[in-house]
Amino acid sequence: MSADTATQAAKRAETAQASAETSATQADTARQGAETARQQAVTAQNAAKISAAQASTAAQQTEADKTITAGYAKTAKTCADSTAADRQAVQDMATKVTADKATVADHAAKVAEDRTAAETAAQTAQAVADSLPDDYVTAVGKIAENTAEIANVKLTDKELQRRVNALYSIGQGITHQFETDTDTAYQKTVPTGAKLMSVKNIGGRSIVFNQIFQPRKEANNGATVTADSDGMITINGTTTASYINFRDVTPEQNKVGKYAFKLLILNNPDSISMKFSFLNRSQSTPAITSGSSAVIYNQTQSEISLGKATGISGFAVGTVFNDVKIKIQIFDLTTMFGAGNEPSTVEEFEKMFPADYYPYNAGEIISAGTEEIVEQGKNLFDIEKCVSLVPYYGFEIDTNKTLKIALKDKKTCPTGVSFGIVYIFHDNTMANWLITSKGVVGAITDSSTMVGATQVMVACYPGNKETMQSIADAFDIMLVDGIYKSDTMPAYAPFHRNEYPIPETIKALSGYGIEGNVTDYEAKTYTQNNTIDGTAIKALDTPIVTDISTLIPDDFLRNIEVEAGGSVIFKNSNDNYHIPVPSEEEYIVKLSEVGGTT
Known part of the structure; x- marks a missing residue:
């Protein structure tokens, strides 16, 4: 039994061992399956993560695509709108081209018409020119030359460059700026846009003044010639030639250089046409019957020849001189200003x-020391200059001006004034405005009453200052210099004039006004570089600098209010000498007015 029991136990042990081994195998298999499942789970988890990331990226890309698509849609709409606008612009341009074609055709027709008229005019002018004496042909040519010169001056006007620069500065946000004027001049025009001016410095200027004509007092070619100490030449008698000589050319007149000569007719009752002939009629002033005529002439080496004469010509043999009174002047410009500076x-x-x-003067140095700075507006209609010119009341104006006058219309005469007439006379023309209770009724041009080709006068009737002032106030009468008939009158501004005298202590400084000496009102110094020794300017070995800060107020010639288009004048002690002086002024300028934007 024990053996049997042991055998059974052994079998059970074997069975248990086998079961254990089977369980171990199953456990290992289960472990491997679990590991495999775990790996699969990790793989799945990773795949899920990747899918999630891909899904997120895809979602983001989808949103971006939606945004881009919306942008494309907006751009497409803008392009569509632009295309529509472009189509309209093209249509407008086509319409404009059609209109321009018609305009060009009209212009072409007008050009052809004008060309035909111009050719006809040219033929007429040529016919007239062919029929004129040589002197008149020369004068016509000179007029054409001067006209071209005037056109060139207008084309090179620096105001255009100022405007371009101003517009650029405005674009940079600049509203005002400083500008300086360093031109040498007797009178300067206040620039456009200027509001305030400060005079920085003023220099002296010296010239060799001369007037080198003296008449000979005797009978000549049938005429009797007399002369007085004031240079007045009186001629009587009947000529036996077509010229009257006053004297031979003198050595001081007979040199290479540039000359100015002038004929002044003071009395000529029979209106004899005459001209002053220099060097025996090789060069003459324009022929006149009254007033004055002058010419500048460049005398060359080949024209120098002693024995030639100066006189008058341009009339027929047998001309009767009846108390004709004239004055003649010759100026040596080369001596006066220096060669090249005339x-x-x-x-x-x-x-x-x-x-x-100007009376005879063989040549003396004249220095233009500035004694007064005058700031004046552009309106020259100065009632205070009026004098009684019965039955009128008015004033004469510097004859070397180009003047234009304007009156405000649609006004009525002041109370108590039934009517008035305002006249302006200039270069043998007269314009008058009839002013009544209905305003300016009419403007008339009539030269029939003029006496003298250079007379300039403004007057009114009735002849009293009060009436003239009231008319000027009611009608905003404005008289402006330096513009032409085709130019537009500036906006009305009342007459004004301010004077700033140079202190006596400054004028008393040694050498004041001599060329090269400078008064600096900004640095408050006076620098003397030269003196006059007899008839020549002499340079000092060492300049003398004087402190003038105690001689002038701190604000002297600083921040003076000015009017654009007005003037600044550097007056010396003699109003007959408007000699240019070197100076420098600084302006505060409003750029919008320079650029024309306001």
Whole structure:
């Protein structure tokens, strides 16, 4: 039994061992399955993560695509709108081109018409020119030359460059700026947009003034000629030739250089046409019967020859002179200003020397020391200058001006004034405005009453200052210099004039007004570089600098109110010498007015 029992136990042990081994195998299998399941779970989890990330990315991409798509849609709409606008613009341009074609056709027709008219006019002018004497042909050519010169001046006006610069500065946010004027001049125009001016410095100017004509007092070619100490030449008698010589050319007139010569007719009851001939009629002033005429002449080496004469010509043999009174002047411009610096036109010369006549002067140095700064508005209608011109009341104006006058219409005469007439005379023309209770009734041009080609006068009737002032106030009468008939009158501004005299202590400084000496009102110093020794300017070995801060107020010539289009004048002690002086002024300028934006 024990053996049997042991055998059974062994079998049971074997069975248990087998079961244990089976359980172990199953457990290992289960473990492996669990590991496999775990790995699969991890793999699935990772795959899920990847899918989630991909899904998130896809969602984001989808949203971005939606945004882009919306942008594309908006752009497409904008393009569609632009296309519609472009279509309209193209249509407008087509319409404009059609209109322009019609305009061009009209212009072409007008050009052809104008060309035909111009050719006809040219033929007429040529026929007239061919029929004129040489002197008149020369005068016509000179007029054309001067006209071209005027056109060039207008084309090179620096105001255009100022406007361009101002517009650029405005674009940079700049509203005001400083501008300086360093031109040498007797009178300067206040620039557009200027509000305040400060004079920084003023220099001296010296010239060798001369007037080198003296008449000979004797009978000549049938005429009797007398002359007084004031340069007045009186002519009587019947001529036996077509010219009257007054004297031979003198050595001082017989040199290479530029000269100005002038004829002034003061009495000519029979209206004899005459001209002043220089160097035996090789060069003459324009022929006139009254007033004055002048010319600038450049004398060359080949024209120098002693024995030639100066006189008058332009009339027929047998002309009767009945107490004709004239004055003649010759100026050596090269001696006066230096070679290359002479005035180029009569107008330029006469702006500096506006008097009708200057007595004989062989050549003396004249220094233009500024004694007064005058700031004046652009309106020259100065009632205070009026004098009694019975039955009128008015004033004469500098003859070297280009004037234009304007009156405000649709007004009535002031109380107590039944009517008035305002006249302006200039260059043998007269315009008058009849002013009644209905306003400015009419403007008339009439030269029949003119005496003298250079007379300039403004007057009114009835002849009293009060009436003239009331008319001027009621009708905003404005008289402006320096503009042409085709130019637009500036906006009305009342007449004003302010004078700033230079202190006596400044004028008393040694060498004041001599060329090269400078008064600096900004630095408050006076620098003397030169002195005059006899008839020549002499440079100092060492400049003398003087402190003038105690001689002038701190604000002297600082921040002076100015009017654009007005003027600044550097007056010396003699109103017959408008000699340009070097100076520097600084302006505060409003750029919007320069650029024309306001």
